[in-house]
Amino acid sequence: MKNLSSHLRPYRWNILLAVLAMAISAGSDLGLPLLLAQIVNVGLYQDDLAVVLRLGGWMLALALLGGGFALLNSYLSAQVSANVGRTLRAEIFDKVESFSPAESGMFGTASLITRSTNDVVQIQNYLLALLRMVVRAPILAVGGLALSVGTSPTLSLVLCVSLPLLAFSVSLVAKKGLPLSTSMQERLDRVTLIMREKLTGVRVIRAFGNEEYEQERFDQASRDLTGTAIRMNRVMTLLFPISNLIMGGTITAIVWLGAPMAGSGSLLVGDVIVIVQYVTQILMSIMMISMVFAMLPRAVTSAVRINEVLDAPEVISDPSAPRQGAARGELAFEDVSFTYPGAEEPALSHISFTSHAGETTAIIGSTGSGKSSLLNLILRFYDVTGGRILVDGVDVREYSQQELRGKIGYVPQRAVLFSGSIAGNLRLGREDASDSELSRAVSIAQADEFVNRREGGLEAGLSQGGANLSGGQKQRLSIARAVARRPEIYLFDDSFSALDFTTDAKLRAALSGETKDATVLIVAQRVSTIRHADRILVLDGGEQAGLGTHRELLKSCPVYREIAESQLSQKEMDYE
């Protein structure tokens, strides 16, 4: 809630105005029964039509005034709550964008989606209710009480019974309903999680005929959510019949006790009507206040969940005085070790190598040997747990993340594209790249043929995740995006796997010209594609099993020789 108050500050004048408008509206609502009493006591009893018309006119004017200010309050409250919601969503988005994979993993994608959508809506709704009720209910309750006691202290004694009764019922309902409301968000998280997995994995689910199992899993989560919502609403809706009963009973008691008093002349009929109206207002206000309290736990749960994201400590943070690198395109690993958070075994142990501008270093090793992890460390998706990584002679932790990543063109293992135009996707590499630079990048990545074939060329649209492209086409655009950046360091994480032999060869030839002044790191599976690399780093279970050229490693590194033997023919091996 600390964050919420800071979010309200920019709208303090609107809030003040909304509160003031509601206070005026509540004040005019309090005045109406007094005028009505005068109409009955003076106008009707004394048969004075002029008084009835005059006071009736005043009542109409007061009602219009109250209605107008209530409308103003609604407008301002909706504006404030919608703006606070928008700001919260933007802040969560910004924060999540700055998350490293380590931080996103702490929450999970599904929970982050629910937190930025449903949790924000909960806060918005609560704020709206609060701004409407925060002054109205207390003014009507206290003002109504004072005016009814002022009119007839004896009749007002009825409230001594009905108020505690109402308070008791509300607390009973709240006690039963509130724990249910707090578990709603967790169940919603689960539904979002399954829905997300289902949508992203729909092809695999179908291919393996898992629809029924997935359907059952989703139904179960959905049933859990529905069940909790129904139980909560069932408990909460009890409030209405109970309070209506109490209100009806109270009014009956007032009329029952007030009628003989009016008959004996100790009280005017108009005063009985006034007390009935005030008592109704008082009890309605208590109900409103209890509704706002009933919404509070769910809003607090949402606020806590939002704060958890906004206050999440940055695992990867920028140094207070970021440095600039001196050299260009030099990459050095100095005795680097890394263990994933929560993992028992290190993913990388004691890795050391240096790659200069213009050199290509290939990384090879069996699956799970730590190749992708090594690239992740250069990008600072994670920080090393031992040793250091130098880019242009400076520890990667001493750069600002933007500066560091600006030096790198990264092509991930699985090509990631976004909905929008091809050009828009490529400009993620470099925002100010001209069309001709993009065309050049596309041509180097051997993507020009299929890009030009599309209507609109570079401006052709891509569907979400690049779903209207083949795996190889996505990979080539992903490479073009890195090329468009013209980085100092290229990181290719097994990025040629979906390409056919000819395209692969053409692409590598075109790339070699482009990357001649840059450091290139290529994670590869095929020995044939990296045999000409300046050095090859062989990883085995996260350890550095060998470092050298293809020829050197064939002689000195049994792990490399084994990989090479499994892929190259005897003739090729003899030739080496």
Ligand SMILES: Nc1ncnc2c1ncn2[C@@H]1O[C@H](COP(=O)(O)OP(=O)(O)OP(=O)(O)O)[C@@H](O)[C@H]1O
């Ligand atoms: N986010 C993570 N959290 C915990 N452990 C992880 C994480 N990512 C990878 N690992 C573990 O770290 C080790 C190295 O994984 P990595 O992805 O770097 O291997 P790789 O050599 O790139 O494999 P592949 O060739 O299959 O892509 C593996 O044992 C893997 O289980």
